Amino acid sequence: MLPLIGQKLSQGHPREASLFMAICIVGAQTVMIPVALAAGRFAHSWGTTGPAAFLFSAALQSLH
Numbered sequence: 001m002l003p004l005i006g007q008k009l010s011q012g013h014p015r016e017a018s019l020f021m022a023i024c025i026v027g028a029q030t031v032m033i034p035v036a037l038a039a040g041r042f043a044h045s046w047g048t049t050g051p052a053a054f055l056f057s058a059a060l061q062s063l064h
Helices: 002-010 014-046 049-063
Strands: none
């Protein structure tokens, strides 16, 4: 998905294509870091079965 977003953003701006891709990557990483830290804290206190089951059911719901 990330390359497609970068490609859409850079349409009409071929010189800035690498800049747009870099912005997409940095943006994704800044979101992933706090989510990973929160997931680690919740997994430590709740265990891994509950959150994993919730995420699996959410993934199944998104397919329908």
